Every structure is written in structure tokens, then in C-alpha cells.
Amino acid sequence: MQNNKMAKLAINNGEKYRKHPFPKHPIIGEEEKKAALDVLNRAELSTFIASPGEYFLGGKKIKEFENLCTEYFKTKYAVALNSGTACLHAAVVACGVQPGDEILVTPYSFTASATCALMNNSVPVFIDIDENNFCIDPKKIEEKITKKTKAIIIVHLFGGPADMDEIMKIAKKHKIKVIEDCAQTPGATYKGKLLGTIGDCGLFSFTESKNVTSGEGGMLITNNEKITDIVRLVRNHGEAVVANQPRQYKSIILGWGYRMTELDAAVGIEQFKKLDMFNKERIKLAEYLANKIEKEIPGIKPCLNNKNGKNVYFILPFKYDEKKIGIPRDLFVKALNAEGIPFGAGYVRPLYLNPIFHENKHFALKHFAEHVNYDKGICPIVEKMHEKEVILTLMCRPPATFKDMDDIVGAMKKIITNKEELLSSQKS
Ligand SMILES: Cc1ncc(COP(=O)(O)O)c(C=O)c1O
Known part of the structure; x- marks a missing residue:
């Protein structure tokens, strides 16, 4: 059938259902352009200076961005870094986790949610997920807690919240720190609380695919002064740049170059001002697409995870029922991609299956993790979701329209027909 001129499906060289690409993301407006140009005109591209004075804790735009975030999240502190990954690493250090200590984490996330433990020579211990929200399953946490467990990283995945009440109860009982990875959930809530404000600290990513972007960038929020001080040190080579102290050229802890630039901050500020507006659009598009698929395509079930709070739909996942549809999942997604519809089969492979846990074992795994299992099979739910059930799309985002969503459904129907x-x- 591959070269059959009569083929209807694009995968078999038939005509594509959708011939033009989905609208470009991110949306960069005049405000972002003007803000970036102002920074260039001032010729102040970074202005972090590790001595007392106006730029002690970064330049004008860094402080403005941090203030915008403390106002929005109503936290005492916000610290801008140059990526979500840098925020994760800094959070691990600032929560007092030592080399050899264990950090509980989901296997269903971007790699940095777990490798931030390794960056600190600590040991990630994976907990299986709850298939209703794709986040850590609280029922499986306690069995993995040991004397070495010092923190848990909660990834609020795809735009919606993890089950924070249960998680906080367990963390409190065992005195472990809670780091909320909200890279995919800026502006989302759990029972009325903004994600990132429930644990000891929360962090966001502003990389280009995210709900708002500064190109690259991250923001850590917290009410804890000690965490804030350490994150600021980690950001700036570990040199003592804590407010109101003179420069001593003294590296007091191990630090890195995690400073955000003024240009990134300038763009990030203008984007962040649009966060609620962008999220509103995402919610409209995701709910529209979910309703339509629910009604029109039995066998593909939208997973909205919006019962416990606001989901901001960084990604919209679905559960695919191969028996009902009658097409193997990966083949269905391949055919959908050929029709011009960007969709994924599964998400990322369960993180413990990455080579860094096996053939290219990291130092911390060789020296501190003999007792920890990273074999296939340790988290059956995540493996089932990734290998068999989940399909997902990033396309429910402005400037896409309902017409773009209709094309997704139309292409699915074409394949099934x-x-x-x-x-x-x-x-x-
Ligand atoms: C859940 C999650 N955590 C962390 C990160 C890392 O953020 P960054 O790319 O800004 O380092 C990402 C994505 O990029 C992510 O999706």
C-alpha cells in the first residue's frame, strides 16, 4: 500500500488532512520587543555584581521580575535563575540534602526533575505515579522512605496538580522537605492554592515551550529565608553575595553560574504579565478539544485533572484504548503525525530506564545507591502509561483556535475510518 496512488491516509502517501503547520508558539508581542530593546539601549546585559550596592542581587530587570513573582504568588521571596534545571539543583542544595542522601521523585517527568539529585551526588528514588493525574502516587511514598530520605520533588505534570494534601501529610510526618517542580504549571492551583506555594519551595521554567517564556530561565519561590539565601549563593558561584554584607571574595559554598540575564528578565516580565491571559486561552482550547474527543471518538479519553484545582494545560494527555480503536497506539500516532497533527505516544520514557542509571552509571549511583533498584518493572503504572496508554499534544495553546482543534479531531476520525x-x- 506504501506507494498506492489510491491511498487515503497520508502515512501511505495520501493527501494530508492538515496541510499547514500549527500556529507558531511562543507569541512575542510589541511589549517583549520594546523591553528587550530598552535593555540593549541601556547596555546593561547582566549587571550582577558581587559587592554591596545597587546591583548586589542582580540588575533592574531581575529585581522587577522577582518582585512580579512575589506579588503574583504572594510569597516572601522569588529568585530568578537561568533555567528550571538550575532552580531544581539550587533547591536540592538549599533544602540541605547532602551527597548520599535520598530524594524521592516521580519517574514521569523531564529528566532534570531526577538528575538534579545526581548533580548534588544524591540518590533519586523513584515512586510510581497515580494514573488519574500522572503525578507521584501518595500511597506509594512511605514504603520508600529511609533514614537517608531528605526531600521529595513533586512534579505537577502536564499543567495540573499532584495530590498535595496527602503528600504534605507524609512529608510533615517524616520531616522531609518538599520541592514543587511547577515547570509545567505556572498559575495552576490545588484547592485554591497556587502551585509552588504549598511545599518548602516551588520552581518554574521559562524555556521556550512553556506557558510563558523568557527564552531560557527559571524562578524559585519560597517563604523560607534560609532557602532564599542559599539559592542566591548557588546562583552566583557560592560567593557571599547576601544582602547588606560587604564583598569578601569568599566562596562559602559550592556555587554555579546560574544568573539570569537582564534580556531574559525583560522578556520574561512581559510574558509573565500575560500568564493568566495565555492560561485562559489554553483552558478554553483544551476543554473544547477534550469535549469534542470525548463525544466523537470512543476509545480516546481526555485526562483533564481539574477536579482539585485549576489545570493550565501545558500538555493535554489522553488515554488510548487500543481494543476500542482497533489500531496499535504507536501506529495511530504515527498516522496522525503524517496527517500533519503533532501528537506524542507516551511522554518521556520512565526516567530510571535512561542509560545514566545503567550503562553510564553516575558517580552517586555507583557509590551510594547499591540498594536502590532502577530496573524495568519497578514502577508498573508509569510503564503502562508510557508504553501503552498515553497519547498527548502540546497544541492546546494560543494562538491556536477552535478550528485547529477541529483539525485534530478530523484527522483522528479520518484514520479510524x-x-x-x-x-x-x-x-x-
Ligand atoms: C517538569 C519539568 N521540570 C524541569 C524542567 C527543566 O526546565 P529548564 O528546561 O528550564 O531547565 C522542565 C522542562 O524544561 C520540565 O518540564
Whole structure:
């Protein structure tokens, strides 16, 4: 069937259902352009100076961005860094986790949510997920807590919240620090509370794919002064740059170059002002698409995770029922991609299956983790979701429209209607 001129499906060289790409993301407006130009005109591109004075804790735009975040999240502190990954690493250090200590984490996330432990020579211990929200399953946490457990990293995945009440109860009981990775959930809530404000600290990523972007960038928020001081040190080579102290050229802890630039901050500020507006659009698009698929395509079930709070739909996931649809999941997604619809089968592989945990073992794993299992099978739910059930899209984001969402449904229907062609083409 591969070269059959009569083929209807694009995967078999038929005509594509959608011939033009989805609208470009991110949306960069006049405000971002003007703000970036102002920084260039001032010729102050970074202005972090590790001595007392106006730029002690960064330049004008860094402080403005941090203030915007403390106002929005109503936290005492916000510290701008140059990525979400830098925030995760700094959070691990600032929470007092030592080399050899253990950090509980989900296997279903971007790699940095777990490798931040390794950056500190600490040991990530994976907890399986709850298939209703794709985040850590609180019922599986306590069995993994040991004397060495010092922190838990909660990743609020795809735009919606983890089950924070249960998680906080366990963390309190065992005196472990809670780091909320909100890279995918800026502006989302759990029972009325903004994500990132529930644990000991929360962090965001402003990399280009995210709900708001500064190109690259991150923000850590907290009410804890000690965490704030350490994150500021980690950001700036560990040199004592704490407010109101003269420069001593003294590296007091190990630090890195995690400073955000003024340009990134300037763009990030203008984007962040639009966060609620962008999120509103995401919610409209995601709910529209979810409703339509729910009604029109039995066998593909939207997972909205919006019962416990506001979901801001960084990604919209669905559960795919291979028996009902009658097409293997990965083949369905391949055919959908060929029709011009960006969709993924699964998300990222469960993090413990990455080579860094096996053939290219990291130092901390060799020296401190003999007792920790990273084998296939340790988290069956995440493996089932990734390998068999989850399909997902990033396309529910402005400036996409309902018409773009209609194309997703139309292309899915086209594939299902032409199932026989698809299946027989795979045999030949
Ligand atoms: C859940 C999660 N955590 C952390 C990160 C890392 O952020 P960054 O790319 O800004 O380092 C990302 C994505 O990039 C993410 O999706």
C-alpha cells in the first residue's frame, strides 16, 4: 500500500488532512520587543555584581521580575535563575540534602526533575505515579522512605496538580522537605492554592515551550529565608553575595553560574504579565478539544485533572484504548503525525530506564545507591502509561483556535475510518 496512488491516509502517501503547520508558539508581542530593546539601549546585559550596592542581587530587570513573582504568588521571596534545571539543583542544595542522601521523585517527568539529585551526588528514588493525574502516587511514598530520605520533588505534570494534601501529610510526618517542580504549571492551583506555594519551595521554567517564556530561565519561590539565601549563593558561584554584607571574595559554598540575564528578565516580565491571559486561552482550547474527543471518538479519553484545582494545560494527555480503536497506539500516532497533527505516544520514557542509571552509571549511583533498584518493572503504572496508554499534544495553546482543534479531531476520525487501509499497509 506504501506507494498506492489510491491511498487515503497520508502515512501511505495520501493527501494530508492538515496541510499547514500549527500556529507558531511562543507569541512575542510589541511589549517583549520594546523591553528587550530598552535593555540593549541601556547596555546593561547582566549587571550582577558581587559587592554591596545597587546591583548586589542582580540588575533592574531581575529585581522587577522577582518582585512580579512575589506579588503574583504572594510569597516572601522569588529568585530568578537561568533555567528550571538550575532552580531544581539550587533547591536540592538549599533544602540541605547532602551527597548520599535520598530524594524521592516521580519517574514521569523531564529528566532534570531526577538528575538534579545526581548533580548534588544524591540518590533519586523513584515512586510510581497515580494514573488519574500522572503525578507521584501518595500511597506509594512511605514504603520508600529511609533514614537517608531528605526531600521529595513533586512534579505537577502536564499543567495540573499532584495530590498535595496527602503528600504534605507524609512529608510533615517524616520531616522531609518538599520541592514543587511547577515547570509545567505556572498559575495552576490545588484547592485554591497556587502551585509552588504549598511545599518548602516551588520552581518554574521559562524555556521556550512553556506557558510563558523568557527564552531560557527559571524562578524559585519560597517563604523560607534560609532557602532564599542559599539559592542566591548557588546562583552566583557560592560567593557571599547576601544582602547588606560587604564583598569578601569568599566562596562559602559550592556555587554555579546560574544568573539570569537582564534580556531574559525583560522578556520574561512581559510574558509573565500575560500568564493568566495565555492560561485562559489554553483552558478554553483544551476543554473544547477534550469535549469534542470525548463525544466523537470512543476509545480516546481526555485526562483533564481539574477536579482539585485549576489545570493550565501545558500538555493535554489522553488515554488510548487500543481494543476500542482497533489500531496499535504507536501506529495511530504515527498516522496522525503524517496527517500533519503533532501528537506524542507516551511522554518521556520512565526516567530510571535512561542509560545514566545503567550503562553510564553516575558517580552517586555507583557509590551510594547499591540498594536502590532502577530496573524495568519497578514502577508498573508509569510503564503502562508510557508504553501503552498515553497519547498527548502540546497544541492546546494560543494562538491556536477552535478550528485547529477541529483539525485534530478530523484527522483522528479520518484514520479510524480508514483503519483497514492502515492495518493492511503495515502487513505488506
Ligand atoms: C517538569 C519539568 N521540570 C524541569 C524542567 C527543566 O526546565 P529548564 O528546561 O528550564 O531547565 C522542565 C522542562 O524544561 C520540565 O518540564
